[in-house]
Amino acid sequence: MSQYKLVRCTINGKKVEQMIDVRASLTDMLRNDFHLTSVKKGCEVGECGACNVLIDGEAFNSCIYLAAWADGKNIRTLESLTGPNGELSDIQQAFMEETAIQCGFCTPGFIMTAVEILETKKLYTRDELRKLLSGHLCRCTGYENILNAVEKTMKRRLGVPTE
Numbered sequence: 001m002s003q004y005k006l007v008r009c010t011i012n013g014k015k016v017e018q019m020i021d022v023r024a025s026l027t028d029m030l031r032n033d034f035h036l037t038s039v040k041k042g043c044e045v046g047e048c049g050a051c052n053v054l055i056d057g058e059a060f061n062s063c064i065y066l067a068a069w070a071d072g073k074n075i076r077t078l079e080s081l082t083g084p085n086g087e088l089s090d091i092q093q094a095f096m097e098e099t100a101i102q103c104g105f106c107t108p109g110f111i112m113t114a115v116e117i118l119e120t121k122k123l124y125t126r127d128e129l130r131k132l133l134s135g136h137l138c139r140c141t142g143y144e145n146i147l148n149a150v151e152k153t154m155k156r157r158l159g160v161p162t163e
Contacts, residue, residue, distance in 0.1 A: 009070045011036070012080035020067045026060075027051045029067035030077060038078035038108040042137075049136035052109035053077050059116045061135075078108040081115070090156065091115060094149040102140035110136050114150045123158055126151060 008017050011034060018033050027044075030036040030053065039062055042050030046064035053062045054076040081089040088096070091114050101107050110133065117124065117132050124132065129150055130143075138146065155162045 005068050005071075007067060007071045009072060010074045012076055018067075022066070022068050024067045026053070026055075026062035026065040026067045026070055026075070029070070030062060030075070036077045036079055040105055040108060042105070042109075047137070048106070049109040049113065050106055052112045052136070054112055054116060057116065057119065059113045059135075076112070076115070078111055081111070091118060091149070091153045094153045094156075095146070098145045098149040098152060100141060100145040100149040106136055106138045106140075110138070110146055114153070117150065118154055118157060121158065123160060124154065129154070 003022060004019050005022050006017060007020050007029070008015070010016070011030070016034070018029060020029055020033070027039055027041055030039045031041070039053060040050035041063065042048035044063045046061040049061060051062040052059050054060075055065070055070070055073050057074075081092060083089070091111055095101050095107060095111065113133060113136065117129070126147060129147055133146065133150065152162055
């Protein structure tokens, strides 16, 4: 078996081809080959969520997802959310408004999971949101402001009044 494989996938809307080491994680490919530094290397064992990306619309810890498995997949990172002139998406703006960012290391992963949640177009309770975001570790914020930002964006998108 060859140590290298050609991977063809779509990253943030752009079709790409990359020769990768079959042992490389998706985190390594995204950071090293495509310079997508929003994908953070945290624990590297799938526990902290800092490397979270969307693969075909579903959130995955890219540190435990082999780059070779990305062949034919549609991958989205935080960089995909920024508008053409650098404008922030609604969820990014909500994180700022709700002071859900402190050191910022966990933020990209949280936001990508929030994108998955928001794209379901369902109204979740606060407890459900807490459970859906539970795959992420944050050392700074205490989580409440993160929950506030996701809940606020969810309600805005669904046209539900917020307090």
